[in-house]
Amino acid sequence: VSSPTPERLATWRLFFESAWALLDVLDRELAAECSMPLRWYDVLVHLEEAPGERLRMGELGNQILSSKSGLTRVIDRMEEAGFVRRERAGGDRRVIEVVPTEAGVAALTAARPIHRRGIQEYFASHLDDRDVAAVSRALQKVHDEVRAAR
Amino acid sequence: VSSPTPERLATWRLFFESAWALLDVLDRELAAECSMPLRWYDVLVHLEEAPGERLRMGELGNQILSSKSGLTRVIDRMEEAGFVRRERAGGDRRVIEVVPTEAGVAALTAARPIHRRGIQEYFASHLDDRDVAAVSRALQKVHDEVRAAR
DNA sequence: AAAGATTGAGAGATCAATCTTG
């Protein structure tokens, strides 16, 4: 386990700065045009994709990389905005499941084209087909390792 | 300006999730082992690279992508920790320049191997030479565009 | 008035401690 080569350090820095700037720009865009932080969008997408369109607090926290307590506040605010509901699961009464409301689904539907436009403008439009394949291949390994490390 | 292709959306998601997880892991690592947030590290690196090892508040804020007020607080804390000093520039007395102290330089020197080990472990070691070239090529365009968009 | 930086108020995140159920 040594230090990265200079080329790899330069690549890291490009990745780091691009990522920081992209998250910043896309979050502002979504906040300005949809009154929705990127985190809420992320929550709604994960709920949409979950079997039964519902996830336990703990599972949702793992997926969106939020601390347990952080997620509690996020869901508090989303519930207050009318985008999700908390439901007690059937068997185990310690478990809370988060479910999107109709308003939440509608908000995601409205936000999606805005967000995708931003992804296209700031990210996707600058990658040709070779770039897409290469970046995917490279980041797949990084993604798996870093998510496992938590 | 249309919507990204499915392959590009998948690549974006890989990028988004990897970046979020990497920033989280590396920030925790640095905080745990060096008592220094990633932001401080970033500030110290930018100061080290600046001509004269000093930057105005405004310029530093642009480089590390912090809001003006956000940077004021960051520098408050770093100054309190003894890592940087504020100095009034010669000519224009509205300008404040930020300069690293000896303790700040030492802290960066101590943190660098730790941080680079993390970069190696979670990012660089998973990229072969082809990946490095491809990712750099792809992200260079993204980086330039998104930084210009601010 | 404009530029550079700071301040006050409020939102968002985390850790450790706590409550509830198993």
Added chain:
DNA sequence: CAAGATTGATCTCTCAATCTTT
């Protein structure tokens, strides 16, 4: 006691308003 979730204290970030200097 352990697991799931919330709460309290605290820290960081951002926006809008303010202060100082040009």
